[in-house]
Amino acid sequence: MWPVDRYRIVHRALALEHGISERQIASALRAGELRAVARGRYILASDLAGRDDAADVFYRAQCVAAATGPGRPVLSHDSAAAIHRIPLLYPDHEHVHVVTGRDAGGSRRSRRIIHAGLLRAGDVVEVDGVQVTSVARTAVDVALAAGSFPQALTVFDGAVATTADREHIERLLADRRHGVALARRAYSLADERSDSPGESWSRAQMIEAGLPVPDLQVQYRLGSGRRAFCDFGIGVVFVGEFDGLVKYRREMRGEEAPEEVVIREKIREDELRELGLDVARWVWSDLCRGLLVPKLTAHYDKLGISYRR
Numbered sequence: 594m595w596p597v598d599r600y601r602i603v604h605r606a607l608a609l610e611h612g613i614s615e616r617q618i619a620s621a622l623r624a625g626e627l628r629a630v631a632r633g634r635y636i637l638a639s640d641l642a643g644r645d646d647a648a649d650v651f652y653r654a655q656c657v658a659a660a661t662g663p664g665r666p667v668l669s670h671d672s673a674a675a676i677h678r679i680p681l682l683y684p685d686h687e688h689v690h691v692v693t694g695r696d697a698g699g700s701r702r703s704r705r706i707i708h709a710g711l712l713r714a715g716d717v718v719e720v721d722g723v724q725v726t727s728v729a730r731t732a733v734d735v736a737l738a739a740g741s742f743p744q745a746l747t748v749f750d751g752a753v754a755t756t757a758d759r760e761h762i763e764r765l766l767a768d769r770r771h772g773v774a775l776a777r778r779a780y781s782l783a784d785e786r787s788d789s790p791g792e793s794w795s796r797a798q799m800i801e802a803g804l805p806v807p808d809l810q811v812q813y814r815l816g817s818g819r820r821a822f823c824d825f826g827i828g829v830v831f832v833g834e835f836d837g838l839v840k841y842r843r844e845m846r847g848e849e850a851p852e853e854v855v856i857r858e859k860i861r862e863d864e865l866r867e868l869g870l871d872v873a874r875w876v877w878s879d880l881c882r883g884l885l886v887p888k889l890t891a892h893y894d895k896l897g898i899s900y901r902r
Contacts, residue, residue: 605633631658666691673731679751729761736776743797745779750787803901815864
């Protein structure tokens, strides 16, 4: 019934041309069949139903609607990251971020943040018809704006895992004169093997606490003959696993129930222990409550792994 464009956005004007009345549009909005992403533009609620990433999909639609609307602004910061599919730690999905291309003219509105900033060669790319800052420029902008080491490390981990131009990142960081030390440190420690914001935040907490940082995505051959890929590992003595919801969803097979995934993970953990490995697991709430470092130091003390106290 609803006409959609290439981004699956419903335009009010196009809907009216197709014989859909203003009353029908208003009724669909009240019923939750449509969700507004910009003035006169909507997405179908059915496109979000049952998706773990529904909030991300909705935010990307808001960004696309802004970038293809009047003036066709260049998306930047968290909005450009959303289009590039770069995962962030605590992203700002309350605002659409755009950049002026000038060193003045920045402002803040209820749903939009307009950043002042010059755009040089290579700073802007087109993704599926949408103008956004390049991966390199996006990562540097987010890292500088975030102001925290974990957030900066997360965006750089995500950037270097793509086809980001590392020389471009380095030039951008070298050109900045103020407030750039944290971003430079985070970039120097970025690792494309980090698989999620939870893993990046875990590593950031280890680094800030002066703990030895395990290797990433370590492979072990289990007694059953299967291979186990672990988030973190130190030689043949220690394995660390960040257990995020997305990870468990990804491990589900077909119509498998979550409980079956947990059981399979428990069997896998037992097999790792049979190899003589000490296994530590943690979840998002452990990171939020500062419990990861005490948990790791307890394991390191038991194993005789030295660290800065």
